[in-house]
Amino acid sequence: MTTATASAAVPILTMTGICKSFPGVRALHDVTFRLFAGEVHTIMGQNGAGKSTLIKVLTGVHPTDAGQITLNGTALTIDTPRSAEAAGIRTVYQEVNLCPNLSVAENIYIGNLPQKNGRIDWQTLNAAAARLLSGLALQIDVTRPLDSYPIAIQQMVAIARALSTEAQILILDEPTSSLDEDEVQRLFNLLRQLKARGMAILFVTHFLAQTYAISDRITVLRNGELEGEYLTGDLPQLKLIHKMVGREIDVDSLTQPQAAQMAQPGATFISTHGMGHKGTVHDLDLEIHAGEVLGLGGLLGSGRTETARLLFGVDRCDSGAVSINGHSARFNSPRDAIKHGIGYCPEDRKKEGIVAELSVRENIILALQARRGLFRFLSRKRQDAIANEYIKALGIKTPDAEQPIGLLSGGNQQKALLARWLATEPGMLILDEPTRGIDVAAKLEIMDQVLALCRKGLAILFISSEMGEVVRVSHRIAVLRDREKIGELDAGQADERAVFHMIAGGGA
Amino acid sequence: MNLPLWRTGRLTDPRTLPLLITLALFIAMFAYGSLAYRGFFSLQVFLNLFIDNAFLLIVAIGMTFVVISGGIDLSVGGLVALTTMISATLAQNHHWPIWIVIPLVLALGALFGAFQGVLIQYFRLQPFIVTLGGLFLTRGLCFLVNIESITITDPAYTQLSEFRVHLGEYAITTNVLIAAVAFAAAIWLAHFRPFGRYVYAIGGNEKSALLMGLPVARTKVLVYTLSGFCAALGGVTFTFYMLSGYGLHAQGMELDAIAATVIGGTLLTGGVGYLTGTLFGVLILGVIQTLITFDGTLSSWWTRIVIGALLCVFCVMQRLLEKHTTGRQKHRSDITPVSGGRRETTPATAATARTGTLDQLA
């Protein structure tokens, strides 16, 4: 089953025959996993492959249904996060899982606060925290509450917490999703140091490039089962993707520019002049035509989502002008933007997009009904017709329209959100990370839908942190850096390198 | 906040601002009373604030812990009444000695709190509804014990009730001593014991606290146990104060305790709060009553109206400060979390909290 080269070393941790089911879902079945000291080990797999379940089993969030865990050769029972910590297994989660109201020092040591004469020794605590953080090249006031610092610092504090006591195993669950390139490098340097000290590191990420930059060993999961364990050097990218999806996939099709070959765009739908909002983006000039995809290029934090929120009226512009179809417009709320024919698929699908316990039908008609108001209630027949039309047109996989949307997979939820906006017959769609957390095949489908919509004359603003996707679907790419637009590239001349070149300061 | 206020030195921190305003308000109200009414400005009037509100302070201490942990306890008023009722029945009608009665009612209070805590924690029920049931239960039990008011003439109780510590020409009661000890113990618990920090952590982000391996379940049950204990202790002091047991005692005290806690700067969303603030919250409620008594022309219902108005002002202020602080870091607060959502940090908000990251990292 495993294809890893024989290693003389004995793994520090082995998990064998791990099974875990949730009501209606078999999340893990007979999974084996090994972790070696002094190595970075990456778990790869599509959404639903069981990566996060495996992590949660290892960290004691979910108890296993069956299987064994041995640490240093002795069997171990992990049934709570506490027992995992006690065994020297430390975890840094994707979202900073610390307490925003406590001080930095407390966040690092809570659960293990130094005490003297039966009381907390604040001096020792703060000194130890400061020392630990300066070891990570971070000099901050440790007595201040955590939420007075930006996310990247909070992430570092989380790592510091993980390292604050004797740790044998460090688990990083997508820690880079909120870090920019520079911060990722800083994190990787830190990981290399830890590795050199003999720590076993389990690293989970969605980014292929990061996997190859840092990991020594890769375990691939598929559909809750072990696909195999490989040394990174033995597994080229293409093969890895093949293992993850279980079939050959044309990776190039993910990055080939396609929009450029399409018909020329029509009239200007929206144009902004000097649009800005204090503290987020400023002085933004954008123009999007009907039948055109404008991609937003830029690193995380460059102001992409902020731009989308301004255009959708979630935040109010405090400078500049917006005009739609040549008439000036002002949005004070999403309602205003919707009235002007704009739809927005937000980045955080769960929190800002779907209404989980409502049916697919109700989710699809929600925006249309909201625009019609309380009293022009769509008849049940109309609702069914609209829902079924889009379920069919977009290929939403659901038993029927009455299924609660929360039970659908991420990709199908995203399609239902697209349907929600299409039902309002919009002039423009803003798609903020529409492919995040979706498996590769669904990504392709979503992108094809985007192009198809564009062909029908919709104006589309496309935002993605995967630059390849932006390049693939966009007619033009507006490049953002530090909350400002620094230039535009046409589809013909743009590839990923050109965009990064511009961001790096090379100009167009 | 990690340190007691006097050690942080950050008085302009938006989180400590409500506390400062509370302090200023208390001083201003006391000063107004001193200027407006003859005989108001005296140490005894000040000490009377403690004498007349010792039981409220004790109850509010328990409430502060509960609110900081992100919960609420509506049962405390009923528990105070039940404690007076049980104490009176045992001491007066059954002639049990006081040294058995008091430990017994304290244990019962803690047990009742623990029971509520278990329901909240292990059955994942909302604190509001569980402690509401607790309020029904305790008030109802009072009347099952006795519908009438029982006056206590037990010598041990009357002696303790009449006991005074004289400070020159002024005096304080047993209740004040008990409240002072309770307050000191609470400060120690909140700021110098891990338990207190766990309470703050749970109020800040319960999910994180769990993932950090903190004993969340135990702490939450203990918080309600503590609140039950405080309510029972409040009931004991209330018994000394009134020398009677009655099912209608301490009507609405849960509201006063919550009001004192909020006016003292504790956020009802959990995670932020100070016992010192609660102390001043209680004193402010006391001053309002004293002012109305001194005025003589104002009717008693003005107390409720003024407390309501103050509560309103402080809640709105908390809300605005919350908007201000979160607004600086993320703009997400101006969308409508209709029911006032918890503050949570998500990767999505991360992007906006980024300015200056690199300088700070470097």
Added chain:
Amino acid sequence: MNTSRLAAMARHPLALPLIALIVLLVVNRAFNATFFHIESKDGHLFGSLIDILNRASPLALVALGMTPVIATRGVDVSVGAVVAICAAVAAVLIGGQMHVENGVEVYVSNVPMPLAILAALAVGLICGLWNGTLVSVVGMQPIIATLILMVAGRGIAQLLTSGQIITIYYQPYFFLGAGYLFGLPFSLFIVAAVLLLLWLLTQRTALGLFITAIGINPVASYFAGVKARAITLWVFGFCGLTAAMAGLMISSNVKSADGNNAGLLMELDAILAVTLGGTSLGGGKFSLIGTVIGALIIQTLTYTTWSLGVPPEANLVVKAVVVFIVCVTQSDQLRQWLVRKPLEA
């Protein structure tokens, strides 16, 4: 009947509250053979069941108003105080005297009765909108926002009545709470009208969809263009209005207004009724019929304890036990344990 249909019926959200109500009724029947008897006197129906329906009316009204509030993730703990305020407004405005002129009793009110009723309803609406404003515009947590009026409200009611219990001497006003129409208590028609209005609003307009959506995910609803703020505001406003109706009904029934005790602990009964009816306190899906059943359960429970000869004060203990039982049986945690146990065995 085959088992799968039976199982489906048992899973229906209204099954549990209905069974609870039926059990209570049967218990009553066991202790009181005439419990189900209804007789007609002077064209008016009398009997235990009618009595329960009649007495449950104010609670049912308040609970109906509370249902959409809870469905939008809110809660209104001020309704008891609003009941007291509105009862006080009506009592002060109507007051009333009876003169005997030429041997004929003539009733005079301070202010024309319709005006007084409108004023009380308006005050209730304003109270509700005040709560709604604090929640939707200022952005406070509903419990906290309504706590303010809960604390201040009784003070305001006493201010209006100058701390007195105001007795009403105006005969026509008593029809509201004690009158009969078509042989049935008039209050039942008011409850039915409010229920019908709410049902039409939530089923025949998009209001039900919007309320549910806001309750499940307020942010996503706002992003979809639902007027979350306005709906929250008016849902609270409506809750104030139903509290005012209940206040009128109560003051009409007891012919007086008591700022201190009118509607005391009613907020708790109302919340209990809504929860008993199967609406989750976490917001989302709601059931109006369930709420009415919940109110009936509470009133039947009161009736039961009373007819069993238990002191009325002990009723609180019974209610508390019901709260605990209902909460625990509704908790997902219990279900998980129950489901897991057989698997382990």
